[in-house]
Amino acid sequence: MVRRQVSMQDIARNAGVSRSTVSFVLxxxxxxxxxxxxxxxxxxAARQLGYRPNVMAQSLAKESTNLIGLVxxxxxxxxxxxxxxxxxxxxxxxxxxxxxxxxxxxxxRDEAALEMLxxxxxxxxxxxxxxxxxxxxxxxxREVPTVLAHCVEESGEFPSVLxxxxxxxxxxxxxxxxxGHQRIALxxxxxxxxxxxxxxxxxRRALREARIEVDDRMITVGHATANGGFHAARxxxxxxxxxxxxxxxxxxxxxxxxxxxxxxxxxxxxxVSVVGFDNQEIIAAxxxxxxxxxxxxxxxxxxxxxxxxxxxxxxxxxTPLLVPCPLVKRGSVA
Amino acid sequence: MVRRQVSMQDIARNAGVSRSTVSFVLxxxxxxxxxxxxxxxxxxAARQLGYRPNVMAQSLAKESTNLIGLVxxxxxxxxxxxxxxxxxxxxxxxxxxxxxxxxxxxxxRDEAALEMLxxxxxxxxxxxxxxxxxxxxxxxxREVPTVLAHCVEESGEFPSVLxxxxxxxxxxxxxxxxxGHQRIALxxxxxxxxxxxxxxxxxRRALREARIEVDDRMITVGHATANGGFHAARxxxxxxxxxxxxxxxxxxxxxxxxxxxxxxxxxxxxxVSVVGFDNQEIIAAxxxxxxxxxxxxxxxxxxxxxxxxxxxxxxxxxTPLLVPCPLVKRGSVA
DNA sequence: CTGAAAGCGCTAACAT
DNA sequence: ATGTTAGCGCTTTCAG
Numbered sequence: 001m002v003r004r005q006v007s008m009q010d011i012a013r014n015a016g017v018s019r020s021t022v023s024f025v026l027x028x029x030x031x032x033x034x035x036x037x038x039x040x041x042x043x044x045a046a047r048q049l050g051y052r053p054n055v056m057a058q059s060l061a062k063e064s065t066n067l068i069g070l071v072x073x074x075x076x077x078x079x080x081x082x083x084x085x086x087x088x089x090x091x092x093x094x095x096x097x098x099x100x101x102x103x104x105x106x107x108x109r110d111e112a113a114l115e116m117l118x119x120x121x122x123x124x125x126x127x128x129x130x131x132x133x134x135x136x137x138x139x140x141x142r143e144v145p146t147v148l149a150h151c152v153e154e155s156g157e158f159p160s161v162l163x164x165x166x167x168x169x170x171x172x173x174x175x176x177x178x179x180g181h182q183r184i185a186l187x188x189x190x191x192x193x194x195x196x197x198x199x200x201x202x203x204r205r206a207l208r209e210a211r212i213e214v215d216d217r218m219i220t221v222g223h224a225t226a227n228g229g230f231h232a233a234r235x236x237x238x239x240x241x242x243x244x245x246x247x248x249x250x251x252x253x254x255x256x257x258x259x260x261x262x263x264x265x266x267x268x269x270x271x272v273s274v275v276g277f278d279n280q281e282i283i284a285a286x287x288x289x290x291x292x293x294x295x296x297x298x299x300x301x302x303x304x305x306x307x308x309x310x311x312x313x314x315x316x317x318x319t320p321l322l323v324p325c326p327l328v329k330r331g332s333v334a
Numbered sequence: 335m336v337r338r339q340v341s342m343q344d345i346a347r348n349a350g351v352s353r354s355t356v357s358f359v360l361x362x363x364x365x366x367x368x369x370x371x372x373x374x375x376x377x378x379a380a381r382q383l384g385y386r387p388n389v390m391a392q393s394l395a396k397e398s399t400n401l402i403g404l405v406x407x408x409x410x411x412x413x414x415x416x417x418x419x420x421x422x423x424x425x426x427x428x429x430x431x432x433x434x435x436x437x438x439x440x441x442x443r444d445e446a447a448l449e450m451l452x453x454x455x456x457x458x459x460x461x462x463x464x465x466x467x468x469x470x471x472x473x474x475x476r477e478v479p480t481v482l483a484h485c486v487e488e489s490g491e492f493p494s495v496l497x498x499x500x501x502x503x504x505x506x507x508x509x510x511x512x513x514g515h516q517r518i519a520l521x522x523x524x525x526x527x528x529x530x531x532x533x534x535x536x537x538r539r540a541l542r543e544a545r546i547e548v549d550d551r552m553i554t555v556g557h558a559t560a561n562g563g564f565h566a567a568r569x570x571x572x573x574x575x576x577x578x579x580x581x582x583x584x585x586x587x588x589x590x591x592x593x594x595x596x597x598x599x600x601x602x603x604x605x606v607s608v609v610g611f612d613n614q615e616i617i618a619a620x621x622x623x624x625x626x627x628x629x630x631x632x633x634x635x636x637x638x639x640x641x642x643x644x645x646x647x648x649x650x651x652x653t654p655l656l657v658p659c660p661l662v663k664r665g666s667v668a
Numbered sequence: 669c670t671g672a673a674a675g676c677g678c679t680a681a682c683a684t
Numbered sequence: 685a686t687g688t689t690a691g692c693g694c695t696t697t698c699a700g
Contacts, residue, residue: 008677009677017687018686021686021687023678024679034686035685038686054677057676059390059692060676060693061678062692065390078412078415081412081415085436088434088436097435099431100422102419115386118386120390121390225620230622259622282614282616283617288560341694353671354670355671358695361695367669387694392694392695393694394692395675397676
């Protein structure tokens with residue numbers, strides 16, 4: 001099964017040239033002049049023998065591995081999944097591979113993971129989290145270019161790629177305003193989360209720019225679940241001033257809000273319009289009517305992270321790179 | 335920034351021994367007798383210099399990379415995500431790394447991906463798909479141990495890891511029977527899919543074993559969406575013989591069925607019990623009441639795949655390894 | 669018990 | 685224009 005792989009040596013012998021000639025030909029080095037006749041002979045030998053370069057040996061000699069390490073807290077979450085996929089695609093485009101390790105939130109594994117990655121001589125490191133938060137990196141991260149995705153580091157020494165939550169909140173609210181709404185309520189997340197503060201800021205800016213007064217009774221905080229959304233929406237709907245539109249800071253809460261609206265004998269979107277946040281496909285696309293929501297740009301963040309590492313983006317600066325959150329229009333706004 | 339990494343040579347010099355001694359000490363080789371005093375000196379030098387082994391060089395010398403390639407059609411799907419994560423965890427436990435590439439369903443990339451993976455000298459290959467199906471593998475897959483996850487290969491030459499769909503259908507139906515139901519309808523997927531046939535087979539076996547006659551009017555096929563489930567359920571509910579329980583062959587259809595049930599003025603689970611399939615967390619956990627469903631064991635399939643490759647499981651046979659689909663009880667059955 | 673030396677597969681500076 | 689040679693960092697056989 002494991003019959004020895006054919007090496008450049010074999011090709012050299014077969015084509016009657018030296019190893020270096022083979023190397024030059026196979027690497028298509030045009031700065032070295034080798035007659036086309038010889039090149040053809042070498043290539044033919046390589047083909048016939050079924051030669052496959054050994055990237056590890058190349059890496060060892062060139063001292064460049066084309067490997068990027070990606071450590072994440074929970075790889076199986078759809079969130080991290082998006083980042084991984086985006087990073088993976090971008091890496092592929094650049095001819096690089098990703099070495100992924102999921103720490104399952106165990107900080108001890110963070111360090112072990114980093115160590116293993118460094119032993120494999122990764123040329124860059126992406127540290128991605130499921131939720132937008134502040135993290136502390138093991139100091140070994142300093143030994144290689146590192147970029148954070150969907151999180152920021154305490155010390156502020158590392159570049160990050162973040163969703164532009166403020167713009168997302170703005171876009172959602174703006175969309176509602178453009179649909180003619182004036183009484184727009186916000187069902188926010190716990191404001192300890194950076195995402196909550198920023199989404200609210202965007203909401204406020206949109207209202208302000210449209211010269212709609214911000215009514216604090218229209219801003220509630222719910223537990224980040226369908227149930228939380230249900231209760232928050234019910235409270236709002238029972239209040240004196242019934243909103244005509246709801247901006248929910250996540251899709252799960254929007255899902256609960258749908259139920260509260262139905263229960264109040266109202267209809268989405270005719271009586272109450274709803275915009276969510278997160279674009280959790282399975283919720284958003286299958287709710288009836290389908291939920292208009294703001295997407296977190298995971299794929300693009302993943303891609304941006306590897307591009308920052310490969311310095312496709314010029315800056316190695318540490319001010320976070322903000323990736324826009326696009327609005328996904330479906331059927332819940334009228 | 336890239337000050338040359340310290341090598342064994344440096345340690346040898348520093349500890350006043352030869353490179354091979356360093357190698358033996360650091361690899362904790364007890365078959366070579368080296369006085370503890372020397373060992374300590376070497377270890378101390380390694381620590382002081384901040385030595386970090388170069389796994390690539392080790393691999394080159396040992397001809398073993400501890401790398402497993404994983405190619406999948408759509409890495410970002412929650413399905414493939416589970417497989418990737420399970421495989422990742424298992425690989426980590428075995429001290430191996432996964433090299434993941436997502437082909438986005440492009441067959442041309444399948445082959446390119448395989449080639450790149452082989453150039454990196456992966457020691458095994460996992461080919462995972464999002465949906466349970468039959469695939470054709472590029473012939474290069476034959477050059478290295480390969481196992482399929484969630485799919486089977488045309489030729490039947492490769493081992494596979496599959497969910498035990500029949501047992502899943504059986505378990506779901508059995509659960510309904512144990513809750514006292516007799517009139518249990520099935521809303522199935524298009525029976526061209528292997529999953530549909532097997533789930534139905536499990537359904538039939540459960541009824542048969544409970545000596546409940548299978549009524550073909552109770553078996554319908556819906557489009558695999560919330561809408562499909564909605565319509566199928568409505569048809570069933572409008573029929574003469576109204577079922578007291580619905581087994582939906584996926585959660586999306588169950589979601590639609592919920593709506594049909596509500597619209598008919600009935601309640602889940604008091605009037606109609608519902609069991610889904612797939613355990614799409616976001617649907618199942620947040621539906622109200624939460625959906626009892628059968629989970630596809632993605633993580634375990636991923637883990638099993640790498641274990642098969644590492645021959646943790648003895649057999650290198652080609653009869654598929656069936657991983658059980660567990661029932662996840664929530665609130666939709668009474 | 670330790671060290672010298674060959675080799676893993678490849679790159680690249682230097683000769684020829 | 686082609687070949688020789690010295691690495692890259694490590695493992696392992698074989699002498700000493």
